[in-house]
Amino acid sequence: EAGVTQFPSHSVIEKGQTVTLRCDPISGHDNLYWYRRVMGKEIKFLLHFVKESKQDESGMPNNRFLAERTGGTYSTLKVQPAELEDSGVYFCASSQDKFGDWTRLYQETQYFGPGTRLLVL
Amino acid sequence: RKEVEQDPGPFNVPEGATVAFNCTYSNSASQSFFWYRQDCRKEPKLLMSVYSSGNEDGRFTAQLNRASQYISLLIRDSKLSDSATYLCVVNSPHSGTASKLTFGTGTRLQVTL
Numbered sequence: 001e002a003g004v005t006q007f008p009s010h011s012v013i014e015k016g017q018t019v020t021l022r023c024d025p026i027s028g029h030d031n032l033y034w035y036r037r038v039m040g041k042e043i044k045f046l047l048h049f050v051k052e053s054k055q056d057e058s059g060m061p062n063n064r065f066l067a068e069r070t071g072g073t074y075s076t077l078k079v080q081p082a083e084l085e086d087s088g089v090y091f092c093a094s095s096q097d098k099f100g101d102w103t104r105l106y107q108e109t110q111y112f113g114p115g116t117r118l119l120v121l
Numbered sequence: 122r123k124e125v126e127q128d129p130g131p132f133n134v135p136e137g138a139t140v141a142f143n144c145t146y147s148n149s150a151s152q153s154f155f156w157y158r159q160d161c162r163k164e165p166k167l168l169m170s171v172y173s174s175g176n177e178d179g180r181f182t183a184q185l186n187r188a189s190q191y192i193s194l195l196i197r198d199s200k201l202s203d204s205a206t207y208l209c210v211v212n213s214p215h216s217g218t219a220s221k222l223t224f225g226t227g228t229r230l231q232v233t234l
């Protein structure tokens with residue numbers, strides 16, 4: 001089974017330019033997450049989709065970041081215009097919901113993609 | 122104060138040694154706990170979930186103390202291939218089944234000959 005894939009693997013752009021990152025989750029996973037790791041810091045949550053709906057976008061840094069998941073399959077994260085502090089590794093993760101004991105719905109493990117390394121000059 | 126605190130290391134240990142990592146978390150509403158492993162320039166990969174009763178997977182043992190909000194990972198008989206960064210991760214639900222992972226900065230382990 002294919003894992004989470006991300007494109008591109010690397011991107012180097014100049015300040016003020018636009019970059020779009022793509023994530024393809026594991027087939028059948030309704031939950032899709034974006035995370036980011038900036039140099040020297042921990043991995044931080046950006047946002048969470050359930051199918052095509054944004055469930056939580058509390059981690060998005062500002063309105064220069066726009067995430068979409070049209071059709072509930074792959075997702076894109078656009079940064080426009082990019083700033084120097086946007087440099088880092090952007091990870092995507094996916095998981096599926098399942099029913100556990102006493103029909104309680106919970107999420108399974110989040111599987112991460114290889115990340116996109118973004119460098120803004 | 123960070124939500125998840127870890128000693129960044131590095132821990133340099135010889136092959137065959139036993140090493141322990143600790144982690145504390147601040148959100149008492151956290152429900153799920155994990156150790157992820159991250160190799161250099163790779164994505165985080167789930168090593169094991171952590172349960173209150175403690176759980177073991179081969180050479181790896183994880184413990185959770187909810188009262189102290191403390192998580193640990195013990196690696197016995199260290200191998201060269203265990204060299205990596207170990208991330209303490211907490212899952213904190215925010216609405217319904219929705220949840221997000223909160224990561225520690227990671228503890229770097231280097232196993233040497």
